[in-house]
Amino acid sequence: MDAPEIRLIPVYLEDEILPGDGLLQKLNAALRHQKIALAGNDVIVIKHKIISKAEGRVVRLESVRPRKSAVSWGRRYHVDARVIELSLRESKRIVRQKNGVLITETHYGFVCANSGVDASNVDGGKSAVLLPENSDRSAARLRSQIKKAFGISVAVIVSDSFGRPWREGLTEVAIGVAGIQPLHDYRGERDPHGYKLRATTEAVADELACAAGLVCGKLSRTPVCIVRGFSGRRGRGSARDLVRKKNDLFR
Numbered sequence: 525m526d527a528p529e530i531r532l533i534p535v536y537l538e539d540e541i542l543p544g545d546g547l548l549q550k551l552n553a554a555l556r557h558q559k560i561a562l563a564g565n566d567v568i569v570i571k572h573k574i575i576s577k578a579e580g581r582v583v584r585l586e587s588v589r590p591r592k593s594a595v596s597w598g599r600r601y602h603v604d605a606r607v608i609e610l611s612l613r614e615s616k617r618i619v620r621q622k623n624g625v626l627i628t629e630t631h632y633g634f635v636c637a638n639s640g641v642d643a644s645n646v647d648g649g650k651s652a653v654l655l656p657e658n659s660d661r662s663a664a665r666l667r668s669q670i671k672k673a674f675g676i677s678v679a680v681i682v683s684d685s686f687g688r689p690w691r692e693g694l695t696e697v698a699i700g701v702a703g704i705q706p707l708h709d710y711r712g713e714r715d716p717h718g719y720k721l722r723a724t725t726e727a728v729a730d731e732l733a734c735a736a737g738l739v740c741g742k743l744s745r746t747p748v749c750i751v752r753g754f755s756g757r758r759g760r761g762s763a764r765d766l767v768r769k770k771n772d773l774f775r
Contacts, residue, residue, distance in 0.1 A: 536558065548666065562678060565677070566676075567750070567752075577653060581653060597621075608638070612639075634763075637686075663700035698730050705728070706729035707728060729766065
């Protein structure tokens with residue numbers, strides 16, 4: 525049996541996304557300009573930053589008054605104390621704070637550096653972008669808008685770049701999903717040799733986010749990718765399903 529082929533289609537957005545902008549209108553204009561037609565069962569992977577910008581999750585750094593601990597941390601490790609302050613505000617708890625690295629658990633449940641607060645690709649360092657308050661809700665909203673506008677059912681994944689324990693470099697992960705099950709549980713199925721799988725659960729949404737990241741890049745103003753040909757399971761799901769809540773040896 526031949527393995528299915530998957531196509532990755534990058535979508536370039538010429539205009540900067542501003543607070544209050546309609547993402548559907550921006551996406552539709554970009555698709556028309558590139559002569560791309562959405563198809564049923566496409567998976568739309570969209571970087572969280574343009575969603576955060578449209579939702580007004582942008583903070584002018586000059587308006588931030590960092591607490592003493594953030595100022596001390598910033599001076600010690602030569603980082604912006606205002607970004608540290610925002611990271612602390614966006615966190616439910618500090619997981620690890622050492623050697624200039626701040627790992628937190630966000631209010632939505634993700635464990636990442638600086639609560640996902642990022643000053644890159646905004647306005648040259650004058651502002652910082654926060655993660656969406658509820659990235660699953662953001663994904664569901666865009667999916668609903670696409671269905672209403674185009675009459676087709678797609679899946680939507682909101683992605684961000686996270687670091688990984690014991691490995692260098694960043695990789696994309698899914699922080700919001702709609703219309704797709706983020707995990708594929710193979711437990712109970714048998715491999716080609718007849719062995720019954722007992723522990724294999726595949727993080728499908730993360731893998732799709734990574735694939736999209738290869739064509740979107742970091743500097744090309746291409747924050748959207750259409751994944752076409754993926755035949756994975758559709759249905760309800762949440763990016764929170766990807767966060768290990770039990771049997772985590774490192775919390």
